[in-house]
Amino acid sequence: MHTPRVTIAQVAAEAGVSAMTVSNVINARPGASETTRRRVLDVVERLGYTPPGTRNGRRGRTGLIGVLTLDLTGEYSLDIVRGIAEEVADDERELLVRASLDAIRERDRIAAFAGGLVDGLLLIAPVLAPETEQEVRAGELPVVVIDPRRLDVDLPRVTVDNYDGVRTGTRYLIEAGHRRIAYVRGEDDHESSELRYRGYADALRLAGLQPDPALEAASNFNHQGGLHAATRLLTAQRPTAIVAGSDLIALGALDAARTLGLSVPEDLSIVGFDDLPQSAHSTPPLTTVRQPLREMGRAGTRALMSLIARQPLATDDIRLPTELVLRATTAPPGRASEA
Known part of the structure; x- marks a missing residue:
């Protein structure tokens, strides 16, 4: 009988901290006090949590995929995130979802994700100022943009017709x-x-x-x-x-x-x-x-998985039909x- 795997969200809830704090602790990054670190590790051991990046020999250091969107209250973003979650579940990875309210906060959020917190990042309809895009391209973090505001963005992207x-x-x-x-x-x-x-x-x-x-x-x-x-x-x-x-x-x-x-x-x-x-x-x-909002999320996630695995994409411009x-x-x- 298959035993449901313990998720990082369950560990975070049990320890009374955020998923980011759990990720920092299990990846030996700074940001948590010694008391918090011990509490998280106790919960990890008690629940038998195994970071996704270590399961089944999968590539990736953390097993986490970052998602950054301007809005998490409307059905547009939520439906794309649902598609991402479906694809991530098939790959036994986990999500860290953040919302940013403006271009400045978006840049800070991207920088936090790029600091080793996640293996790859999906940006939903980002503002993406030119200097931020340049920093993303220059970094090592795999990034895919879903429904970019600017269609000339020089990153792998998913759009519709x-x-x-x-x-x-x-x-x-x-x-x-x-x-x-x-x-x-x-x-x-x-x-x-x-x-x-x-x-x-x-x-x-x-x-x-x-x-x-x-x-x-x-x-x-x-x-x-x-x-x-x-x-x-x-x-x-x-x-x-x-x-x-x-x-x-x-x-x-x-x-x-x-x-x-x-x-x-x-x-x-x-x-x-x-x-x-x-x-x-x-x-x-x-x-x-x-x-197809959910399929946009799934297509973007599949492209990101390929980038994380260092596999070339057939195209940097994935365009889906409308109906x-x-x-x-x-x-x-x-x-x-x-x-």
Whole structure:
């Protein structure tokens, strides 16, 4: 009968310390008092904990993979981390997950990970200032970036086909009969925002329609921004459909339509981008472009494992396809909307 292995999280909980402290102690790094060190080692011995890096002859000094993300409260980051955790579990490694709130803290967190704390590092949508990127490239720590804000980042990276995803969603609305299609874009410091907008604009042009600045608005990648942007669009020359640069923006647009007394999809169709878990449970459920968040996490982890094992990657630019998921927020334009 297989006995479940003891994890570093269990040791940390039992000893009343953080996972980082446990890692420091078992790898003989400074940072813990003698009392704490003895308590951790007692728990390690009592629970029979074996660091993953020593199991089954696996390569790696610590058996730990670092994950750094700007946000751990939203489903976007959490779904990527779930994919990472699934892949790491298959390899019997463990995760140290940290959040950084800004570029300065991000740089400090990366430096801490690079100090021998982990065998490799995954960065989720990092800010990654140029000088920080240069330091990462110059260091020995294997690093893979998932969904970078800048697409010219000179590190192995995992992205999705942002352009084709939005072009497909916009073309679907055109084929359903919509002609007044608005677009709400996300933050400009994400290059994916520009790619998604280009997908929208090119879909219009290919159908013989011209993008109309009066039907375009900017937002943050959040519900509140989508609510405000969509309210402005819907109280001016109202479109029959809105394409949103993210699901949170689209869900904000859905609430804006409801507040203004519009019915979705009878009066207004809405298409999002992400396919976050809550999008399938909105009222009505959201039509959206799915970017495979969990698979992004898994693909990034597989690439990182190869780098840790000093195996060459087939490509430094892993690009995954998107998929249009049809639900209940889209329909042909109604008579009232066309009027």
